[in-house]
Amino acid sequence: MAQQTFPRNGAYDERPGRYAFTNATIVADPQTTIAKGTLLIENGKIVDIGTNIKIPKGTVVTDLSGKFIYPSLIDLDSDYGMPEVKRASGGRRSGQQLESNKKGAYGWNQAVQPEMRAAELFVVDGKKATDFRKYGWGTLLVHPHDGIVRGTGALVTLDDESANKALLRDQASAHFSLDKGSSSQSYPSSVMGSVALLRQTYYDADWFAKGGKNAESNLSLASFNQIKTLPSFFDNSDKLGILRADNIGDEFGIQYIIKSGGDEYQRIGEVKATGASLLVPLNFPAAPDVEDPWDADIISLAELKSWEMAPSNPAALVKAGIPFALTADGLKNKGDFWTNLRKAIEFGLSKEKALEAITLAPARLARADDMLGSLKKGKLANFLITSSDLFDEDNLIHENWIQGKKFIINDLNAADLRGEYKLTVGSNSALRMRVTGKANKPEYQITQDTLKLGPKVTLNGEQVTVTYQPDKKKPGTVRLSGYINGRDIQGQGTLPDGAPVEWSATLDTTRATSSSDTVKAGRPTPKQPTFSDMGKLLYPFVGFGNEEMPKSETILIKNATVWTNEADGVVTNTDVLVQKGKIAKIGKNLSASGAREIDGTGKHLTNGIIDEHSHIALFSVNEGGQTSSAEVRQSDVINSEDINIYRQLAGGVTTSQLLHGSANSIGGQSAVIKLKWGAAPAELWIPEAKYIKFALGENVKQSNWGDAARSRFPQTRMGVEQVFYDHFIRAREYDKAMKAYNNSRNKNNVTPPRRDLELDALAEILNNERFITCHSYVQSEINMLLSVADSLDFKVNTFTHILEGYKVADKMAKHGAGGSTFSDWWAYKMEVKEAIPYNAALMAREGVVVAINSDDAEMARRLNQEAAKTMTFGGMSEQEAWKMVTLNPAKLLHLDNRLGSIKTGKDADLVLWNDHPLSIYARPDYTMIEGTIYFDYKADQEKQERIAKEKARIVQKALSAKSKGAETKKPEGRSSKLLQCDDIIGVHAEEIK
Incomplete structure (x- = not known):
C-alpha cells in the first residue's frame, strides 16, 4: 500500500492486501510449529494464525501443501542504506589535526558523533535489498559504522518502495565502538585512547546534564544524553574486546549488547560473567591451505585450532547460557551465512536455537519483539515460504513477504526434477538421465552405457526442452520438447535426421535422487562433532597454552x-x-x-624476577595524539594471550610493569601485572600499583617524526618544561575545586566541577596516590624535572633508562628518586652517547634504589644475566646484583611488602x-x-611434543577438507610485533585485534 500522505500519479489501488496461506507447516517461533496451518494477513500485518481459520471473502488464498512458513530473518548489524565511510589515510607522518573540522556547535572530537541519526541518512538500495531478501532477511538494524560514538540506528525493512515505507523505527538504538572511523583527528591514536575518550564523553555528558549546559552549548553532549536510554550496541572484534567493552559499560551502568569476533568460546567463562548479550558473526575461517610443507610449518597452532573449532562457537554460547543473535556482517557473500549456519548446527547448535538467533533473539535485543521475530496476531507480515525445513541444505526460499508485500525468490510452482530417470527416445531405451545439484540450479547428465552425453536442458514452468548430441564423432543433435506429469516427463522431439520421435523420462524410485545420493533415499544422521573430537581448548588460545588452568x-x-x-x-x-x-x-x-x-x-x-619497564602483553603502547595522555590506562589494553608472557616465565620473570611509551611528555597510566599464563587480563593486573609514564627528550618533542609533526606542542625541550608546569598547576586547582565540592554540605542546584580524567591522574600524583616513572636520558633534562617537582611539591618515583644517572645520582638520592636502567645499552641514538656500563653501580653507591629493566621482550627473558653484568661493570656483589632485578624493582613499585x-x-x-x-x-x-606453577621445564618439553602432534593432526584434517572442495586460504606467517617505547599503533577496527 502506498503512503497515504503522498499524492499518487495514476489510479488509486485501495485493495486491503488480504492473503491466506493454507495447509502449510508454520513455524511460528522456535517452540511453536503448526501442522497444516493457515496464516491470514491483511494490510501488512498478521490477522490470524492457526488451524480452522475462517477466511473472509475476497481473500487471495494460496494452498501451501508440503511447504513451510517461517518468520523472516533479522540482522542487527548492517550498513545497508548508509553512506560509504571513507577512512582517513596516512598516519603520524601525514600531518597532525588537533581539533575537529566538523562545523557547528558540536563536541571537540569528530570521532564522537552522537548527533548522527541513521534515519536521516537512510536511502533504499534496491540492489542490496534484493541480495538480502533472497537469503531470507526481512528487517535490518542499520547505522553508519563510523566513529567511537556513532549516534542512533534505524530499524528498517527490506521493502524497496520507499524509505518512508521501509523505516519502522527511528532512533531504535545507540552505537559505540573503539574504532575512530573516518576521523582524521590525531586523538585518539590508540585503543586505550579510544577507551579514555569514550569514558570522558560519559562524564562530560553527565556534567552537561547537571548544569554544564549553562556554561557552554554542545549539541553532541545534548544528543549523547538523549541516546543513553536506547539499546546500546558496542562494535568489537575479539573475545578480549568483549571484556573491555563490558568494563566501560559497568563504570556507567550500561549493559551493552556487544558484537563479538566469533572467538568467545576461547574465553567462555569470562564472557559469561559479563552478563552481556552478544551479536555473533558467522564468518568462520577458511580451511588453511597447507599442501606446501613450508606453509604447514609457518602456520601457528592457534590458527589451525581456530579453523577447526570456530564453528562450535554458537553451540558453546548456548551451553553457557549466553544470549545471542547472529549477524551476517563481515561476510563477503551473504550466501555463506547459510553455509556457515548449517555448519554450526552440525557442530552442536540446535535448529531451535539457530532459528531463535536469527528471528526472535534479535527482535528482543532491538526491543522490537512486539512487531517482529515470530508469527503472531498483530505482528508485521514478515515471513518466508520455503520448500522444506529452513536449515535443510536443499531448502529453497520461494517467497519473502515483507510488510505484506510479496517478493518472489524461487518460483513456488517450479518442479524439482532431481533424480535418476529411465530415458526412452523413440526405440532407444538404453538411455538414463540423472538430475543433481540444487533444486533451483539442477545439473543434468545423460548416459548410454559408459558414454556420457552432456545435454542442455531448459525449464519453463511445466515445459521442458532437452538437446544433446548422441554421437560426438558425428554431427547432429537430438531436440526434445515435453511437459512434466507428476515426477515423470513425456513429449515429442526430432532426431538428427529430422525424423519425429516420442520420448519419455520415468523416475527410477529404486535409485537415490539428490546431488549427494542420499536426499530421497534417506539421509544418514551426521555425527555431531564435540570439543573432544576437535582437540582441547587452550588457555590462552595459543600453542603453548594450558589444556587446564594451573591451580595453586x-x-x-x-x-x-x-x-x-x-x-x-x-x-x-x-x-x-x-x-x-x-x-x-x-x-x-x-x-x-x-x-x-x-x-x-x-x-x-x-x-621471581620483576621487570620494572616492559611493553609486553599490550595491544597498544602510545597515545601520542596530545601533549598529555594522563587519562589513558594500559590496563584497558592488556593482552593476556601474548606469548611473551610464557617466554618470560621461562626466564624467571613473574611481575612486569607495562608502561606507556614516550610519545608525549605526560604519558598514560601503567599496568603492573603478574604473568599468570592462561588467566584473563583482570586476573593479571595488580590495581593497587598505580603508576604513570612521563618522558623527556627527543621523542616527546617529535624531533624524529618528520616535518609533518610540527603542530603539537612542545617542539623544544624548553616547551617540555612548560608542559609540566601548566598541567600540574591546573591539576592543583582542579583538585582543590573537586575537594571543595565533595566536602560541601549543600550541593543542590550547584553545578559540579567537570570531572577530567586527565587531571584526575595528575591530582593523584600531587596527593601521593600515583607515582611517576620518567623516560629520561640527558642530565640537563633530569635536573629540570627534579626542579619542577620540587617547586610544585610532587615526587618523581623512578627515572627509567636514566643512562646519564651517574652524573646526577646525588640529586636523585636527595629527591628520593630511584633509577631503572639498562646494564650496557648505549650508542643507539644521540641522547645516549655518554652512557657507560658502570651507571647502575655508580647510582647505587650514591644511595639510589637501582633496578635493571628490559624495555624489550627479548631481553626480559635473560634479566638474570643483565643483573650479573653489574658485577663486571661496577663490582657489585652477587646479592646486590640479584636485588636489581628482584627486591629493588619491588621497592620502586611499592610492592616490597609482598614481593x-x-x-x-x-x-x-x-x-x-x-x-x-x-x-x-x-x-x-x-x-x-x-603458589601456582606457570612454567615447568619438563612440562614445556611435553608441550612442544603435543604442539607438533596437534599441528600434524589438524594439518591432515585441512588437507582432507581441501581435497573435498572446501574454501582454503594460504597461511600468512604472522608474527607478533614486539612493542617498544616509540611504537604508534592506529585505532581502526582492523588494528584492534
Whole structure:
C-alpha cells in the first residue's frame, strides 16, 4: 500500500492486501510449529494464525501443501542504506589535526558523533535489498559504522518502495565502538585512547546534564544524553574486546549488547560473567591451505585450532547460557551465512536455537519483539515460504513477504526434477538421465552405457526442452520438447535426421535422487562433532597454552640454596613451604602433609624476577595524539594471550610493569601485572600499583617524526618544561575545586566541577596516590624535572633508562628518586652517547634504589644475566646484583611488602633454577606465582611434543577438507610485533585485534 500522505500519479489501488496461506507447516517461533496451518494477513500485518481459520471473502488464498512458513530473518548489524565511510589515510607522518573540522556547535572530537541519526541518512538500495531478501532477511538494524560514538540506528525493512515505507523505527538504538572511523583527528591514536575518550564523553555528558549546559552549548553532549536510554550496541572484534567493552559499560551502568569476533568460546567463562548479550558473526575461517610443507610449518597452532573449532562457537554460547543473535556482517557473500549456519548446527547448535538467533533473539535485543521475530496476531507480515525445513541444505526460499508485500525468490510452482530417470527416445531405451545439484540450479547428465552425453536442458514452468548430441564423432543433435506429469516427463522431439520421435523420462524410485545420493533415499544422521573430537581448548588460545588452568598448590621445596634477599642472605640446604599462595615457612627439615615435594638439591631458589619497564602483553603502547595522555590506562589494553608472557616465565620473570611509551611528555597510566599464563587480563593486573609514564627528550618533542609533526606542542625541550608546569598547576586547582565540592554540605542546584580524567591522574600524583616513572636520558633534562617537582611539591618515583644517572645520582638520592636502567645499552641514538656500563653501580653507591629493566621482550627473558653484568661493570656483589632485578624493582613499585624477597607471609612468586641464578647457564626448572606453577621445564618439553602432534593432526584434517572442495586460504606467517617505547599503533577496527 502506498503512503497515504503522498499524492499518487495514476489510479488509486485501495485493495486491503488480504492473503491466506493454507495447509502449510508454520513455524511460528522456535517452540511453536503448526501442522497444516493457515496464516491470514491483511494490510501488512498478521490477522490470524492457526488451524480452522475462517477466511473472509475476497481473500487471495494460496494452498501451501508440503511447504513451510517461517518468520523472516533479522540482522542487527548492517550498513545497508548508509553512506560509504571513507577512512582517513596516512598516519603520524601525514600531518597532525588537533581539533575537529566538523562545523557547528558540536563536541571537540569528530570521532564522537552522537548527533548522527541513521534515519536521516537512510536511502533504499534496491540492489542490496534484493541480495538480502533472497537469503531470507526481512528487517535490518542499520547505522553508519563510523566513529567511537556513532549516534542512533534505524530499524528498517527490506521493502524497496520507499524509505518512508521501509523505516519502522527511528532512533531504535545507540552505537559505540573503539574504532575512530573516518576521523582524521590525531586523538585518539590508540585503543586505550579510544577507551579514555569514550569514558570522558560519559562524564562530560553527565556534567552537561547537571548544569554544564549553562556554561557552554554542545549539541553532541545534548544528543549523547538523549541516546543513553536506547539499546546500546558496542562494535568489537575479539573475545578480549568483549571484556573491555563490558568494563566501560559497568563504570556507567550500561549493559551493552556487544558484537563479538566469533572467538568467545576461547574465553567462555569470562564472557559469561559479563552478563552481556552478544551479536555473533558467522564468518568462520577458511580451511588453511597447507599442501606446501613450508606453509604447514609457518602456520601457528592457534590458527589451525581456530579453523577447526570456530564453528562450535554458537553451540558453546548456548551451553553457557549466553544470549545471542547472529549477524551476517563481515561476510563477503551473504550466501555463506547459510553455509556457515548449517555448519554450526552440525557442530552442536540446535535448529531451535539457530532459528531463535536469527528471528526472535534479535527482535528482543532491538526491543522490537512486539512487531517482529515470530508469527503472531498483530505482528508485521514478515515471513518466508520455503520448500522444506529452513536449515535443510536443499531448502529453497520461494517467497519473502515483507510488510505484506510479496517478493518472489524461487518460483513456488517450479518442479524439482532431481533424480535418476529411465530415458526412452523413440526405440532407444538404453538411455538414463540423472538430475543433481540444487533444486533451483539442477545439473543434468545423460548416459548410454559408459558414454556420457552432456545435454542442455531448459525449464519453463511445466515445459521442458532437452538437446544433446548422441554421437560426438558425428554431427547432429537430438531436440526434445515435453511437459512434466507428476515426477515423470513425456513429449515429442526430432532426431538428427529430422525424423519425429516420442520420448519419455520415468523416475527410477529404486535409485537415490539428490546431488549427494542420499536426499530421497534417506539421509544418514551426521555425527555431531564435540570439543573432544576437535582437540582441547587452550588457555590462552595459543600453542603453548594450558589444556587446564594451573591451580595453586601446597608445595614443599627441599634442600635448595635459597636467595632470601633478606638479612639471612643466601642459605643452603634449606626448605621452603608454600601454602595458599604465600610463603608459609622457611627452614630445614620441614614437612607438610599432602604437600607436593620438589627436590631442590643442587638447585637455587629465588623469588621471581620483576621487570620494572616492559611493553609486553599490550595491544597498544602510545597515545601520542596530545601533549598529555594522563587519562589513558594500559590496563584497558592488556593482552593476556601474548606469548611473551610464557617466554618470560621461562626466564624467571613473574611481575612486569607495562608502561606507556614516550610519545608525549605526560604519558598514560601503567599496568603492573603478574604473568599468570592462561588467566584473563583482570586476573593479571595488580590495581593497587598505580603508576604513570612521563618522558623527556627527543621523542616527546617529535624531533624524529618528520616535518609533518610540527603542530603539537612542545617542539623544544624548553616547551617540555612548560608542559609540566601548566598541567600540574591546573591539576592543583582542579583538585582543590573537586575537594571543595565533595566536602560541601549543600550541593543542590550547584553545578559540579567537570570531572577530567586527565587531571584526575595528575591530582593523584600531587596527593601521593600515583607515582611517576620518567623516560629520561640527558642530565640537563633530569635536573629540570627534579626542579619542577620540587617547586610544585610532587615526587618523581623512578627515572627509567636514566643512562646519564651517574652524573646526577646525588640529586636523585636527595629527591628520593630511584633509577631503572639498562646494564650496557648505549650508542643507539644521540641522547645516549655518554652512557657507560658502570651507571647502575655508580647510582647505587650514591644511595639510589637501582633496578635493571628490559624495555624489550627479548631481553626480559635473560634479566638474570643483565643483573650479573653489574658485577663486571661496577663490582657489585652477587646479592646486590640479584636485588636489581628482584627486591629493588619491588621497592620502586611499592610492592616490597609482598614481593621481592623470600620471607614468610610474602607472595609465593618463586623460581627454582637448575644453576646459579646469575650464571649464563641457569634456566628455571619451575616458575610459580602465588603458589601456582606457570612454567615447568619438563612440562614445556611435553608441550612442544603435543604442539607438533596437534599441528600434524589438524594439518591432515585441512588437507582432507581441501581435497573435498572446501574454501582454503594460504597461511600468512604472522608474527607478533614486539612493542617498544616509540611504537604508534592506529585505532581502526582492523588494528584492534
